Amino acid sequence: MQCVAGVVAQAVSRIKAQLLPQYPNVDDVIGLEHSYGCGVAIDAPDAVIPIRTLKHISLNPNFGGEVMVVSLGCEKLQPERLLPPGSFPITDERDASLGPDTVCLQAEHHVGLMSMLDDIVESARPHLARLNARRRQTIPASELVVGVQCGGSDAFSGVTANPAVGYCADLLVRAGATVMFSENTEVRDGVDQLTSRAASPEVAQAIVRELGWYDHYLERGRVDRSANTTPGNKAGGLSNIAEKAMGSIIKSGSSAISHVLAPGEKLRPDQRGLVYAATPASDFICGTLQLAAGMNLHVFTTGRGTPYGLAECPVIKVATRSDLARRWHDLMDVNAGKIADGEASIEATGWELFLLMLEVASGRKTWAEHWKLHNALVLFNPAPVT
Amino acid sequence: MQCVAGVVAQAVSRIKAQLLPQYPNVDDVIGLEHSYGCGVAIDAPDAVIPIRTLKHISLNPNFGGEVMVVSLGCEKLQPERLLPPGSFPITDERDASLGPDTVCLQAEHHVGLMSMLDDIVESARPHLARLNARRRQTIPASELVVGVQCGGSDAFSGVTANPAVGYCADLLVRAGATVMFSENTEVRDGVDQLTSRAASPEVAQAIVRELGWYDHYLERGRVDRSANTTPGNKAGGLSNIAEKAMGSIIKSGSSAISHVLAPGEKLRPDQRGLVYAATPASDFICGTLQLAAGMNLHVFTTGRGTPYGLAECPVIKVATRSDLARRWHDLMDVNAGKIADGEASIEATGWELFLLMLEVASGRKTWAEHWKLHNALVLFNPAPVT
Numbered sequence: 001m002q003c004v005a006g007v008v009a010q011a012v013s014r015i016k017a018q019l020l021p022q023y024p025n026v027d028d029v030i031g032l033e034h035s036y037g038c039g040v041a042i043d044a045p046d047a048v049i050p051i052r053t054l055k056h057i058s059l060n061p062n063f064g065g066e067v068m069v070v071s072l073g074c075e076k077l078q079p080e081r082l083l084p085p086g087s088f089p090i091t092d093e094r095d096a097s098l099g100p101d102t103v104c105l106q107a108e109h110h111v112g113l114m115s116m117l118d119d120i121v122e123s124a125r126p127h128l129a130r131l132n133a134r135r136r137q138t139i140p141a142s143e144l145v146v147g148v149q150c151g152g153s154d155a156f157s158g159v160t161a162n163p164a165v166g167y168c169a170d171l172l173v174r175a176g177a178t179v180m181f182s183e184n185t186e187v188r189d190g191v192d193q194l195t196s197r198a199a200s201p202e203v204a205q206a207i208v209r210e211l212g213w214y215d216h217y218l219e220r221g222r223v224d225r226s227a228n229t230t231p232g233n234k235a236g237g238l239s240n241i242a243e244k245a246m247g248s249i250i251k252s253g254s255s256a257i258s259h260v261l262a263p264g265e266k267l268r269p270d271q272r273g274l275v276y277a278a279t280p281a282s283d284f285i286c287g288t289l290q291l292a293a294g295m296n297l298h299v300f301t302t303g304r305g306t307p308y309g310l311a312e313c314p315v316i317k318v319a320t321r322s323d324l325a326r327r328w329h330d331l332m333d334v335n336a337g338k339i340a341d342g343e344a345s346i347e348a349t350g351w352e353l354f355l356l357m358l359e360v361a362s363g364r365k366t367w368a369e370h371w372k373l374h375n376a377l378v379l380f381n382p383a384p385v386t
Numbered sequence: 387m388q389c390v391a392g393v394v395a396q397a398v399s400r401i402k403a404q405l406l407p408q409y410p411n412v413d414d415v416i417g418l419e420h421s422y423g424c425g426v427a428i429d430a431p432d433a434v435i436p437i438r439t440l441k442h443i444s445l446n447p448n449f450g451g452e453v454m455v456v457s458l459g460c461e462k463l464q465p466e467r468l469l470p471p472g473s474f475p476i477t478d479e480r481d482a483s484l485g486p487d488t489v490c491l492q493a494e495h496h497v498g499l500m501s502m503l504d505d506i507v508e509s510a511r512p513h514l515a516r517l518n519a520r521r522r523q524t525i526p527a528s529e530l531v532v533g534v535q536c537g538g539s540d541a542f543s544g545v546t547a548n549p550a551v552g553y554c555a556d557l558l559v560r561a562g563a564t565v566m567f568s569e570n571t572e573v574r575d576g577v578d579q580l581t582s583r584a585a586s587p588e589v590a591q592a593i594v595r596e597l598g599w600y601d602h603y604l605e606r607g608r609v610d611r612s613a614n615t616t617p618g619n620k621a622g623g624l625s626n627i628a629e630k631a632m633g634s635i636i637k638s639g640s641s642a643i644s645h646v647l648a649p650g651e652k653l654r655p656d657q658r659g660l661v662y663a664a665t666p667a668s669d670f671i672c673g674t675l676q677l678a679a680g681m682n683l684h685v686f687t688t689g690r691g692t693p694y695g696l697a698e699c700p701v702i703k704v705a706t707r708s709d710l711a712r713r714w715h716d717l718m719d720v721n722a723g724k725i726a727d728g729e730a731s732i733e734a735t736g737w738e739l740f741l742l743m744l745e746v747a748s749g750r751k752t753w754a755e756h757w758k759l760h761n762a763l764v765l766f767n768p769a770p771v772t
Contacts, residue, residue, distance in 0.1 A: 230462050
């Protein structure tokens with residue numbers, strides 16, 4: 001929560017400087033700050049979305065089940081409400097029925113800031129030790145849960161990067177992996193293209209339900225839909241939203257849509273294949289909700305260029321144009337502009353991306369990881385603040 | 387905006403490490419990250435609130451008018467919309483009609499991440515040079531714009547810390563200074579105590595208008611009002627919201643309420659005295675909106691304890707209980723618990739706080755500043771995200 005964020009930031013710095021070098025098999029330690037502790041309508045109907053989002057982010061496999069909670073003590077969103085006993089599978093000597101490992105800053109035994117910092121740092125040790133004992137193992141590609149997203153799109157997005165991602169999505173689904181696509185605002189003007197690909201009537205109904213819920217949410221705020229496309233889209237040559245929708249949807253490839261997730265919901269282990277995770281299109285809210293859904297690898301296509309990166313998950317960035325890939329040579333991981341240049345096919349670029357995904361999942365660093373470019377997680381909270 | 391946040395964070399680190407030591411009269415350089423660049427309903431009626439909040443934060447006097455904008459390039463909230471030409475008074479050789487000093491990451495001349503970082507760092511130099519030429523001057527206490535807030539309240543808040551802050555608020559108003567109090571959710575159950583102190587019928591109507599707007603906002607989200615008081619309030623002995631409201635309002639002292647600000651509005655130079663800045667009670671949203679309103683010094687009372695701090699403004703923290711002040715000896719700046727102990731009067735504690743404010747305004751560091759405890763700014767966006 002935000003009250004403790006200043007203290008957590010200093011504790012994380014100390015853990016990184018003092019402890020992390022002792023645990024070479026641990027990649028990083030991340031403080032998941034958020035502002036959903038207090039000052040929110042926590043019992044409003046829509047509050048379920050931010051609360052389950054925070055819970056499910058904690059359960060993202062990229063954290064290896066080793067999460068600790070730093071609580072102020074008086075927050076509305078108490079640790080046992082965020083992560084009720086049993087939220088984590090039992091993986092160690094802790095008793096899962098006790099709930100999350102929690103340091104409470106208001107605890108009576110804390111005297112002064114240093115005792116709070118010491119407590120957090122010491123509590124991190126057993127988590128680091130358990131993580132450090134783990135070794136990289138070869139596992140099948142079917143364990144990948146890839147979230148695809150686009151941002152700063154241009155006229156090339158729908159003809160180079162997004163079709164290559166779509167081809168790769170088909171390869172992933174064929175390999176038994178999971179691919180999530182999202183962005184309600186981008187796909188709603190092409191909803192018939194989604195429902196016609198639903199694997200079952202229930203999936204089609206869920207798509208209609210989620211996009212309907214979202215339309216109602218926008219209406220409550222009297223949204224002028226002309227705000228999408230954005231100035232950048234227009235400058236990039238995207239003339240209207242239907243064109244943008246088709247270009248966006250093509251990222252999902254041609255598989256049947258097997259499942260639909262409401263915002264902040266988490267994939268069940270049996271939910272694989274192509275998934276529509278219904279999220280707003282905001283890059284950061286979409287990425288946050290895909291993380292909550294269980295994404296362990298992220299693909300982001302861009303035409304105008306963005307240095308997007310997350311501390312929580314590797315992000316592979318795909319440029320739609322060779323000019324962008326050339327200028328942003330140390331920020332873009334794949335150049336799909338080769339397709340427009342006639343130098344590579346959609347299929348070849350899709351395969352290139354697929355093979356890069358396997359490498360990144362095996363430890364190769366993306367540019368965003370190399371530079372440690374980290375954007376904030378942004379919660380989707382459709383309920384009021386108070 | 388959030389797209390550029392990862393790059394800005396690294397640029398700010400470089401500026402602090404490489405440039406700041408050359409400009410000893412400059413206290414700090416701060417990156418004002420936010421997530422209101424894209425993915426927001428920027429033309430919805432309520433979008434005026436987050437947009438003017440961001441604009442007015444840039445104009446906060448604590449930045450000395452030396453603000454630069456890092457733009458991605460394709461964002462919906464373009465720099466010229468955020469800070470239209472003429473937003474800043476002309477204080478140097480720049481032509482104010484040009485709008486803010488802006489580095490655009492998507493600019494054609496940027497090749498690679500380093501050229502973006504170099505551009506931001508070099509652009510900071512003239513700002514730092516102008517700031518460094520300024521010298522601390524003696525100015526009257528009437529220039530203080532103090533934002534008061536409480537968080538993690540307990541049964542002592544309304545009898546120790548808040549009355550002492552109220553007494554100090556009267557001293558400030560008497561000295562010609564400005565005191566802002568806020569927190570719609572905390573005061574609405576005591577609205578008659580506000581309207582009866584309005585300096586004019588227009589002020590009373592503005593109070594009713596703002597709290598009415600806020601009630602409507604909560605109704606849209608179907609808020610269960612029983613969520614306030616919080617678990618921490620109850621554990622601290624605050625039995626109901628009317629009691630909490632009276633304890634909160636007493637922070638404003640006994641002066642007439644001279645002005646009312648809607649969320650994100652900025653004080654005009656002629657608006658002094660006691661001001662009701664109508665904001666949600668969330669500590670971070672309230673602090674952000676008070677910063678936008680022009681706050682240059684912040685007072686925060688707490689009974690349960692919070693390490694609250696802002697990079698943008700000194701925060702003086704006042705403990706309601708001696709036990710808290712003792713345990714959190716290096717986080718609490720004033721112990722109002724002495725009032726309950728019978729060791730100091732409300733008046734004496736109010737004077738202690740007033741004198742501390744003059745010292746802090748003159749350069750003395752608060753505990754939050756000493757430890758560099760910095761919370762995030764959190765925008766109030768009642769409009770939808772997209």
